[in-house]
Amino acid sequence: MATPEEARERYLHRIESRLKFLALLERSELAVYLPSDEFMRKRQARNLAKSLARPSELPLLPAELIDEAAQQLLKGLEQMQPRLPHDVQYRNRIRRDW
Numbered sequence: 001m002a003t004p005e006e007a008r009e010r011y012l013h014r015i016e017s018r019l020k021f022l023a024l025l026e027r028s029e030l031a032v033y034l035p036s037d038e039f040m041r042k043r044q045a046r047n048l049a050k051s052l053a054r055p056s057e058l059p060l061l062p063a064e065l066i067d068e069a070a071q072q073l074l075k076g077l078e079q080m081q082p083r084l085p086h087d088v089q090y091r092n093r094i095r096r097d098w
Contacts, residue, residue, distance in 0.1 A: 002057065018052060026080050026083065045070040049073055
């Protein structure tokens with residue numbers, strides 16, 4: 001059984017590698033579509049952050065850490081949105097100054 005510190009370290013390493021992958025997608029001029037609803041985007045980022053934790057690690061990770069990871073993932077995904085075609089951005093109705 002891993003200690004909470006080990007679980008936290010492994011989880012953060014996993015998040016970091018996923019963020020590197022998202023950056024690679026962006027450099028390759030690819031993007032992941034995000035829903036237009038802000039609440040839904042945040043919920044999906046949190047679900048992604050939780051799904052990156054192993055089932056044995058999840059009880060050892062504090063909710064604040066998962067929320068922080070979700071914010072980092074959401075930031076990485078939002079950076080990709082300008083790569084989407086303009087018609088998708090319009091349909092998405094994300095009112096942001098890209």
